Amino acid sequence: MQAIRTQRVADAIATRIEKLILEGALRPGEKLASERELAQRLDVSRPSLREAIDKLVDRGLLTAGRGGTSVAQFLLPIMTPLANLYRDHKNAAGDYLEFRQWVEAQAAQAAAERATEVDKAAIRACLADMRKAHKSKDSAQEAQADVNLHIRIYEASHNFIVLHVMRALSELLRDNVFFNREHLYGRAGVREKLLAQHVEIGEAVIAGDPERAEKAAATHIQFVFGTVEDIQRDDQRLECSISRVGRNDFLAER
Structure with missing residues (x-):
């Protein structure tokens, strides 16, 4: 017995x-x-x-x-091999951000409809951390606060699939699989816009305004998408310029 x-x-x-x-x-x-x-x-x-x-x-x-x-990191063993396939693929960032735009907009909308007072308090605290990190001008802290806010939104959506899948993808971002989040924050004029966008998303969820939250999340990802593309183009141009400077290494001496 x-x-x-x-x-x-x-x-x-x-x-x-x-x-x-x-x-x-x-x-x-x-x-x-x-x-x-x-x-x-x-x-x-x-x-x-x-x-x-x-x-x-x-x-x-x-x-x-x-x-x-x-x-256990139960989703990472599944996602890591896929991420490794994507790591050096030229469309990786674009595909990832397109996926994020779909998910973020719906998650923010659901969060605005479903967030409890506990969820809202967590989002307020996260926004305070974001402002503090922004003031410190520490790109690493800002990047982490960015991740934390999005996770708070996933939690407030009360969709367990969204929460676990997106949290696992956030872990992959630490390894810069799709793009370097710290580089994003280091780009001139971007930090202020990202802070304003995150505040808009968080406040829309706290206010319980689904339409505003959905629009704010979609706008944010579109901005990130465009900025990442700009960074990649600038990197390619720099690489091209450097290769021209070093071209003599490949030429016969005159």
Whole structure:
């Protein structure tokens, strides 16, 4: 009888952790509290907790090792090979940003319709972080605040597929698979426009205005799309100019 009771407790723990992962409360890569501490917090036995964790490890939702237990990066192993195919493809950034325009517009619209007061508070805090990063003129901080705001919008859309897929794509951006976000912030005149666009998206969601939020998100991605194309063209022109300067390396001496 004890075995049956333990099994039921383990299932309940696994279901609770699984729900937190699904809803985005526990995020890929995050480390869980130690077994002892987590068992105390949940008021369960360590054997029951261990069994629950083993179930979720087997299902690919958690990873466990000497360093402890973490939420698995369960979408990255699927997306990384595709991203590697795209890495040096000339259409990678364009395809990615076109996809983003479709998703961002609908996610912002849904967020404006569905955001709870908790979601809105998180977006307000994120906007404050963006203003602070902008004031510091730290392109790395601004780029990270940019990612964080978009994730808050995905969360507020309350669409779990959008949240997990777009969060995984955001992880790929850290490796500059599609474009270098810090270079975007380093381009003259761009930082101010990006801040204004992000504020417009966030405030539209907070105000509960779906049409305004959708338009603001679409406009933002269109601007990013155009700026990335400009950066790529400038890089190509510079490369061409440099090759002309070095042309003598390939010529016979006169």
